Each structure stands twice: as structure tokens, then as C-alpha cells.
Amino acid sequence: MTYTQKFDNCFSDPNSSTDWVYTxxxxxxxxxxxxxxxxxxxxxxxxxxxxxxxEETADLDALSSTSRQIxxxxxxxxxxxxxxxxxxxxxxxxLREHGNGYPELYFWDTLDYHVMAPHLSGERLSKTLFxxxxxxxxxxxxxxxxLIVIEALNSFGGKGAVSRQCLAxxxxxxxxxxxxxxxxxxERLDHxxxxxxxYSCFSLVGALPxxxxxxxxxxxxxxxxxVLEDTLGNPESNPxxxxxxxxxxxDIENVGMNVIMPYAKQLEPLTHWFxxxxxxxxxxxxxxxxxxxALGPIDQHSQLQLWLDGPNDKFFTLILNxxxxxxxxxxxxxxxxxxxxxxxxxxxxxxxxxxxxSATASTLVSRGKYLRCIDIETLDEKTLGALLMHFMLETxxxxxxxxxxxFDQPAVxxxxxxxxxxxxxD
Numbered sequence: 001m002t003y004t005q006k007f008d009n010c011f012s013d014p015n016s017s018t019d020w021v022y023t024x025x026x027x028x029x030x031x032x033x034x035x036x037x038x039x040x041x042x043x044x045x046x047x048x049x050x051x052x053x054x055e056e057t058a059d060l061d062a063l064s065s066t067s068r069q070i071x072x073x074x075x076x077x078x079x080x081x082x083x084x085x086x087x088x089x090x091x092x093x094x095l096r097e098h099g100n101g102y103p104e105l106y107f108w109d110t111l112d113y114h115v116m117a118p119h120l121s122g123e124r125l126s127k128t129l130f131x132x133x134x135x136x137x138x139x140x141x142x143x144x145x146x147l148i149v150i151e152a153l154n155s156f157g158g159k160g161a162v163s164r165q166c167l168a169x170x171x172x173x174x175x176x177x178x179x180x181x182x183x184x185x186x187e188r189l190d191h192x193x194x195x196x197x198x199y200s201c202f203s204l205v206g207a208l209p210x211x212x213x214x215x216x217x218x219x220x221x222x223x224x225x226x227v228l229e230d231t232l233g234n235p236e237s238n239p240x241x242x243x244x245x246x247x248x249x250x251d252i253e254n255v256g257m258n259v260i261m262p263y264a265k266q267l268e269p270l271t272h273w274f275x276x277x278x279x280x281x282x283x284x285x286x287x288x289x290x291x292x293x294a295l296g297p298i299d300q301h302s303q304l305q306l307w308l309d310g311p312n313d314k315f316f317t318l319i320l321n322x323x324x325x326x327x328x329x330x331x332x333x334x335x336x337x338x339x340x341x342x343x344x345x346x347x348x349x350x351x352x353x354x355x356x357x358s359a360t361a362s363t364l365v366s367r368g369k370y371l372r373c374i375d376i377e378t379l380d381e382k383t384l385g386a387l388l389m390h391f392m393l394e395t396x397x398x399x400x401x402x403x404x405x406x407f408d409q410p411a412v413x414x415x416x417x418x419x420x421x422x423x424x425x426d
Contacts, residue, residue, distance in 0.1 A: 001230070002223055002383040003390070005238050008364075008371045010245055024248035028401050032240040035400045040232050049194050053202040054225035054389065060217050063204060066189075067211035071103055074129040074165075078106045078119055079209055080145045081133035084197025085169075087273040088206035088388075092220065094266045095384060096213040103129075105213055111141050120152040132168045133205060135191045137175025140419055146180060159184060169205060196407050198277045201388055216381045223385030231393050239390050242372065243397035246315065249370055250289055250402075255315050258289045259307070262319035263296035263357040264379060267387075270319075271295065274391050280412065281395050284404040289315070297356045304360065308367050315370045319387075320357045322377050325350040 011022040042048040070077065079086055086109040093105055108116060119128055130149045134142040153161040163185035170177045172190040181188045195203050202224060207217045231237040249255040258278060260271050271293030282288040294303055296318070307314060327349040332341045344352070364371045376383050399406035 001226065001238070002378070002386045003238075003374055003376045005242065005372055005374045007241075007245060008361075008373075009368055010249065010370050021248045021252045024252050025244045028244035028247040029235070029240065031401060032243060032397055033235055035397055036232050036235075036240070039396070043232070047194070049192055050196075050199045050202065050392065051228060053195075054221045054228050054385075056221070057218055059204065060207060060211070060221075063208055063211055063217075067208060070129055070167075070212050074103050075127040076106065076119070076124060077103045077129045077131060077209070077212055078108055079131045079133060080108045080142055080149065081131070081205075082109050082139065082141050083276055084200050085133040085135065085139070085142070085205060087198075087269065087276060088201025089209035090269040091201060091273045091388065092206050092210035092215050092217075092384065093213040094269045095215055095379070095381065100214060102214045103212060105209060108145055111144065116145065116148060120148070121156075125152060125156055128165060130166045131209065132166060132170075132177060132181075132186075133191075134170050134177050135193075135195075135197045135200070135205075137170035137173070137177035138416075139177075140416065140423075143176055143180075146177065150180070150184060162186065169208075198273075198280055199392060199407075201273070202385075219381035220385035220388075223382035223387075224389035225385075226382075227386045227389040227393065239393035240397055242390075242394045243401060245372070246289070246394075246398045247401040249315055253370075255313055255370060256289050257292055257314040259292045259294060259314050259316045260319070261294040261296050261299060261317065261360075262321070263353050264319065264321040265295070266379060267319060267321070268295050270384075270387065273388075277391060277395055280409045281406040282399050282402065282404060284408075284410075287402050287404055296360065297353060300356065300360060307369065308363060312369060315372070316364055317372045317374060318357060318361055318364075319374045319376065320354070320361070321379050322354065322375055323350070323379060324348060 011025070012019050039048065039051060043051040046052060079089055081089075086107050090107055090109075096102065098104075106119065119125065132142060132146050132149070149166065150162050153165055166181075166184070166186040167189065168177055168181040168186050169189045169191050171193045173193070178188060180186070189204060189208075191200075191205065192203060197205075200206060202221060210217055210220070227239070231239045234240075246258070260274050262268070262270065275291045275293045278291040292314070307316070325348060329346045329348060330344045332338065332345045335341055361371065361373050374387075376387075396406045
């Protein structure tokens with residue numbers, strides 16, 4: 001396995017008959033066996049594609065031609081998507097190094113014209129591909145941005161420019177985005193109707209931007225497959241154990257917040273992806289915990305005071321990247337060997353990050369906070385695929401333990417309908 005996890009302070013005394021958290025944990029972990037069996041059946045029947053994608057490669061071979069053509073013809077790629085149509089791709093492309101000869105990727109994940117405007121005129125426009133992504137083809141934000149893109153391209157080079165510089169991804173149904181694509185001769189790629197947006201990072205929604213950026217998607221899926229197989233067959237696999245902890249702490253200790261904090265800037269997009277995954281999946285019928293995303297060491301200087309000295313109502317996950325970076329050793333001679341800097345002598349930047357992560361973990365433990373540490377040795381495609389699959393499965397198992405549907409979002413759909421009504425003036 002490309003990562004390990006360790007828990008602290010979640011149980012008072014597992015050998016005591018009055019450790020109700022451990023009792024609830026044990027019962028929940030036993031229940032995950034039935035959940036795993038049900039997921040295995042869905043996988044075998046092809047009814048839950050997110051569990052089949054990790055072992056597939058044919059679709060990636062087909063996408064490689066598309067990604068190669070895009071790399072050869074464009075310097076910039078704008079992903080016009082929001083939520084699950086964007087966040088998974090942001091996680092995957094966070095591994096790429098800038099200036100590596102691949103197109104620059106930009107994400108329009110907000111309705112802010114100040115973000116959009118620089119891409120819609122001048123020389124940049126002629127070398128930009130716009131990837132229009134909406135699973136349903138009805139997302140108001142994406143339709144609004146699509147119209148702005150088409151107006152700019154049509155004014156620049158007519159229908160030919162629109163057709164050449166746009167690519168649409170939506171369900172193969174009759175929907176507004178699909179109709180726009182057909183009208184303007186825009187190529188359409190089919191979004192699998194059975195893959196929910198927030199679970200779509202391994203599908204073409206995440207894979208195509210990743211491959212354009214030079215990410216090895218087969219390695220990503222290899223890491224995901226390893227975690228999936230272990231989870232479905234191992235009663236004490238990482239996602240199942242984590243889900244049982246979530247359930248027990250929520251049920252017995254009323255732990256209502258779920259904090260995720262990696263000590264790696266490249267994993268910051270993962271925290272935003274996880275925030276949506278957890279919130280939209282688990283927050284139903286008056287149940288669920290609130291996800292809080294953070295980044296180390298930055299949030300040691302903003303949220304840590306509250307975490308350490310505030311209410312004990314949070315479950316913390318620290319992701320510690322133990323790999324060394326390529327920074328030079330710090331030379332305190334540059335500061336006249338100031339004794340106050342002795343602790344930095346002959347250390348790399350990564351040494352400081354490792355020390356701060358370990359210190360935060362130790363401090364949380366000493367304050368009696370509920371803590372999980374996930375350790376990774378190498379942050380690469382396989383590890384990232386493993387983490388993505390881990391958190392998807394952890395979420396799915398926790399939802400089933402709480403008896404809520406991990407795949408719908410009924411309250412969100414109500415908001416979308418009201419947005420359209422307001423704009424109509426109803």
C-alpha cells in the first residue's frame with residue numbers, strides 16, 4: 001500500500017466494557033462486511049462504474065489520441081466546469097510541473113468575469129481550447145460561461161473557431177449543453193450517466209485534463225485498484241476502519257466536524273475535492289459531519305489555536321508527506337551563524353515541513369484531540385490514485401453506516417431550480 005494510517009485518542013480503553021466509542025466502532029466495523037459485499041455485487045454487475053474504472057485501460061488508450069492532438073495544437077486549456085466537473089481534474093493535475101512543455105491548464109470554477117476575461121481576447125484566445133463540462137448538461141454556471149466563450153470565439157473566427165476550439169463533455173442525452181454543441185459543430189464526449197460528478201475523477205472528466213498535463217492515468221488507476229481490492233476483501237482495510245471511526249465518534253461523542261489537513265501544497269486541491277465529496281454525500285436527513293479543509297503549515301497560524309484550545313468536537317486527518325524535496329541545505333552562515341537559527345542548520349525546507357507536521361500531530365494528541373495521521377512516502381500518480389479511492393470508499397462506507405444515500409444531493413437540486421426561477425423574474 002502506498003500510504004498508512006494511524007489513529008490516536010479515539011478510544012479511552014479498548015479493554016474496558018465502558019469504552020462506548022470502541023464498542024460502537026467494533027459494531028460498525030462488523031457492519032462494513034455487509035456493505036462491502038453489496039458493493040462487490042454492484043461492481044460485478046457493472047451497476048457502479050466508479051468501482052470498475054480502476055481496472056480499465058481501453059478508455060485511456062482512446063483518450064490518448066485526443067489528449068495528444070490537444071497538446072499539439074493548443075498552448076492553453078480552460079476547463080469550464082464547477083464542483084465535480086472540475087475538482088477531480090484539479091487534484092490530478094496538481095502533480096504536474098509548470099513549464100514542462102505541456103499546455104497550461106486553467107479552471108473556471110467560479111462565475112467571476114475577472115477570471116474569465118484574460119482568456120477571451122488577444123493572442124491567447126487563438127491558442128486556447130475550452131473544455132465545457134457538465135454531467136447533466138444543465139448546470140447554470142457552465143451554460144452561462146459557454147455562451148460567453150462562444151460569443152468570444154465567434155467574434156474572433158466565426159463558427160469554425162467555435163468548433164475547433166471547444167470540446168463538450170456531458171451525458172449522451174438531449175440537454176442544453178449538448179444542443180449548443182450540436183448547433184456549433186462542437187465535438188461531444190459522453191459523460192457516463194452512472195458516474196456522479198463528485199465521483200468522476202477517474203473518468204474522462206478527470207482523466208482527459210490529467211493526460212493533457214502529462215499525468216500517467218494508468219498509474220493513478222493502479223493505485224486506486226490496489227485500495228479498492230483491499231477494501232472489498234479485507235475487513236480491516238484502511239477505508240473501512242476509518243468509516244467505523246467516523247461513525248463511532250459521531251454517534252457516541254457527537255463529533256460534528258471532519259478536518260483534513262495535508263502537509264503538501266500539491267495536495268491542497270485534494271482538500272477542496274474532499275470537502276465537496278464529503279458534504280454532498282453525507283449531509284442528509286439531519287445527519288452528517290461538516291468537512292473543514294486546511295493546509296499545513298499555513299493553518300498552524302490561523303486555525304490551530306481553535307483546534308487545540310477550543311471544543312473537542314472535531315476529527316482531524318493530517319496527511320504527512322515524508323518525501324524529501326530538492327531544496328539546498330540552509331546555510332546559517334548567511335546570517336552570521338546567529339545562535340537563534342541553529343535549529344535550521346544543514347536542513348532542507350522539507351525537514352522543516354516534516355518537523356511541523358510531526359509537532360502538530362503530537363500537540364493534538366497531547367490535548368486529547370481525535371486524530372488520524374496518513375503517511376505517504378512518495379507523492380506520485382499511484383499514491384494520488386490510492387488517496388482518491390480511499391476517500392471515496394471511506395465516504396461511501398460512512399454514509400451507509402449512517403443510513404444515507406452517498407450518491408444523491410436532493411437539497412442541491414432544489415437550489416438549482418430556484419436560481420433559474422430568480423433569473424426568469426418569477
